[in-house]
Amino acid sequence: MSAERDSAVGEQVSDGGRKTAKAARTAAAAGPASAKKAAPARKTPAKKATAEKATAEKAAEKKATAEKATAKKSAGKKAAADKAAPARKPAAKKASARSAKKAAPAKSSAALKKAPAPRKQVVAPKKATASVPAAPAKTVAAHPQGESRTALVRRARRINRELAEVYPYAHPELDFENPFQLVVATVLSAQTTDLRVNQTTPALFAKYPAPEDLAAADPEEVEEILRPTGFFRAKTKSVIGLSKALVEQFGGEVPGRLEDLVKLPGVGRKTAFVVLGNAFGRPGITVDTHFQRLVRRWKWTDETDPDKIEAAVGALFPKSDWTDLSHHVIWHGRRICHARKPACGACPIAPLCPAYGEGETDPEKAKKLLKYEKAGQPGQRLKPPQAYLDAGGRPAPPLGAG
Numbered sequence: 001m002s003a004e005r006d007s008a009v010g011e012q013v014s015d016g017g018r019k020t021a022k023a024a025r026t027a028a029a030a031g032p033a034s035a036k037k038a039a040p041a042r043k044t045p046a047k048k049a050t051a052e053k054a055t056a057e058k059a060a061e062k063k064a065t066a067e068k069a070t071a072k073k074s075a076g077k078k079a080a081a082d083k084a085a086p087a088r089k090p091a092a093k094k095a096s097a098r099s100a101k102k103a104a105p106a107k108s109s110a111a112l113k114k115a116p117a118p119r120k121q122v123v124a125p126k127k128a129t130a131s132v133p134a135a136p137a138k139t140v141a142a143h144p145q146g147e148s149r150t151a152l153v154r155r156a157r158r159i160n161r162e163l164a165e166v167y168p169y170a171h172p173e174l175d176f177e178n179p180f181q182l183v184v185a186t187v188l189s190a191q192t193t194d195l196r197v198n199q200t201t202p203a204l205f206a207k208y209p210a211p212e213d214l215a216a217a218d219p220e221e222v223e224e225i226l227r228p229t230g231f232f233r234a235k236t237k238s239v240i241g242l243s244k245a246l247v248e249q250f251g252g253e254v255p256g257r258l259e260d261l262v263k264l265p266g267v268g269r270k271t272a273f274v275v276l277g278n279a280f281g282r283p284g285i286t287v288d289t290h291f292q293r294l295v296r297r298w299k300w301t302d303e304t305d306p307d308k309i310e311a312a313v314g315a316l317f318p319k320s321d322w323t324d325l326s327h328h329v330i331w332h333g334r335r336i337c338h339a340r341k342p343a344c345g346a347c348p349i350a351p352l353c354p355a356y357g358e359g360e361t362d363p364e365k366a367k368k369l370l371k372y373e374k375a376g377q378p379g380q381r382l383k384p385p386q387a388y389l390d391a392g393g394r395p396a397p398p399l400g401a402g
């Protein structure tokens with residue numbers, strides 16, 4: 001936020017400085033001539049002569065005085081002179097005032113313009129480079145103090161590129177085979193883990209494979225199936241209501257538009273973007289609890305409202321990156337950058353992170369904090385993508401098996 005502000009100020013100050021300097025130069029050039037012409041109009045000839053003698057520009061003043069004297073002799077000329085004088089006076093005053101006012105700001109503008117320079121003297125966190133073996137000695141900016149908008153965009157995109165290398169197999173961690181299953185699973189994932197949802201939905205979709213089936217279901221039977229996910233009564237109400245809406249309003253199909261999705265019972269923007277991004281291939285940012293925590297740690301934004309976070313982070317990346325970016329950030333939050341004890345000492349993006357040191361920095365201790373495939377443990381999906389299995393990932397066990 002500050003970076004944007006600073007950047008904006010810098011441009012204004014920079015432009016203002018140029019304008020000020022230009023105005024000052026113009027006024028300086030016009031000032032003496034204007035003053036010479038304006039002064040005689042207020043003073044008597046005698047006073048004028050005295051004042052003019054005291055100045056270094058005697059010749060010019062005498063000429064002006066002579067012109068005035070001549071003007072008095074001719075009524076026509078006098079009238080012309082009177083008309084000309086008022087016109088010149090305001091101009092002279094205006095120019096003088098402008099030059100006087102702007103002379104000072106020109107200096108302060110220059111000072112302000114130079115002020116951001118120290119921001120570039122970014123120092124990579126010594127702790128990060130020193131204690132993370134995986135991280136090469138990158139002298140990368142890792143602090144956002146006074147970070148320009150351009151630097152922030154570069155740092156954010158670099159973090160995403162690094163995460164793409166760390167999690168090349170990142171994917172939505174809910175099992176689904178079609179948009180209907182994804183939207184139901186996403187609604188069920190509130191207040192519980194994707195693992196628990198994945199362990200629950202096989203029985204649900206085996207009994208109610210289509211929206212028409214779930215729309216006509218006996219709520220008590222659905223509640224029994226959904227019990228392991230917690231809040232099962234409210235979730236039963238949501239998925240049955242959601243299914244009815246799909247049947248009645250969308251012909252039993254999940255709509256592929258945000259404005260339609262958010263009208264469905266239990267579906268907010270987060271759920272809608274998960275569905276759009278992963279079932280329809282339409283870019284979307286998923287601002288879940290991990291996403292919120294990490295982007296604030298990385299100083300990508302200071303916003304706390306999910307919609308504002310979505311807008312702020314979305315502006316740092318091309319739209320085509322949004323869905324994968326969401327996966328990368330959420331995966332990192334689940335495996336390494338935990339809420340309570342981030343594993344900073346085992347974090348591959350430590351040199352880019354302003355929050356390095358918020359968690360465990362000892363590499364050996366940090367390693368023990370890793371989760372899922374990074375720790376050789378099963379993942380959350382019972383049916384993960386092949387790329388995940390190829391990278392050594394393991395499927396999650398079914399409900400009750402572990």
Ligand code: SF4
Nearest residue numbers: 337342344347350353
């Ligand atoms: S684990 Fe530590 S170093 Fe890595 S992103 Fe999180 S806070 Fe930053």
